[in-house]
């Protein structure tokens with residue numbers, strides 16, 4: 273039996289590390305009865321294509337980032353909102369992977385659209401790269417920034433005065449090189465492996481959002497497995513949460529050092545007062561989220577905000 277697992281990222285990425293570990297766990301625990309075949313980004317199409325293939329049953333698992341999936345599952349765009357997470361990455365990790373109510377509510381939203389939520393996978397802080405530092409909202413004025421395609425991401429960058437330009441991941445390098453866009457936003461490991469730093473002059477670190485991916489499956493697939501296999505998948509999800517938290521940190525740290533060694537890109541870290549100016553601009557986008565995502569969206573938002581506040585208080 274073959275389980276096909278598609279990635280929105282290339283070999284060497286956080287998603288690839290996750291899938292490789294998933295593969296070795298599944299294959300060992302099913303005594304070779306199941307083979308997991310990993311499909312890195314490229315051959316099967318864009319993120320939107322991958323989601324479609326899971327819904328049709330051609331793939332058993334795919335990574336599905338809220339930045340792309342928001343067009344299909346509006347509620348998941350919560351995970352693209354700016355300044356909604358803790359500054360403490362471990363708190364974010366614990367809440368996102370460990371809060372059962374949050375995961376169940378999100379799974380309901382997935383199921384309504386022909387998907388199931390297998391796991392939530394935080395991949396590290398996003399940073400902005402551009403031809404210049406982006407220290408305050410005025411620096412974004414008229415900047416053509418590439419975003420993923422979910423509608424709320426466009427709102428987030430319009431709120432800063434930018435001109436967001438959504439496009440698939442695979443087109444970003446070429447678009448930067450050809451000056452069709454000025455800027456883009458991604459976690460550091462991805463910027464290095466996609467070589468975006470080679471065609472940008474400045475990297476601004478605002479800790480405005482994490483890149484949070486999810487792993488989606490087809491409802492009929494997991495529900496149709498034996499109780500034993502479902503229990504195995506639950507166990508593996510729990511073990512992978514800790515594994516990938518350490519892995520994303522390691523990859524993001526290493527790749528930042530590689531970027532610093534191999535290019536003269538300017539790296540800017542915003543201070544708290546600079547971040548506060550962006551945060552203030554970002555707040556109305558939360559209301560827009562609730563309008564788009566309805567009652568369940570509001571519940572997800574409240575659950576996340578409360579869980580983070582509580583965890584922040586106890587750290």
Ligand code: 6CS
Pocket residue numbers: 280281319337340420440441457458459462483
């Ligand atoms: O920017 C994107 O579209 C992509 N970035 C990452 C880090 N993973 C997948 C996603 O499609």
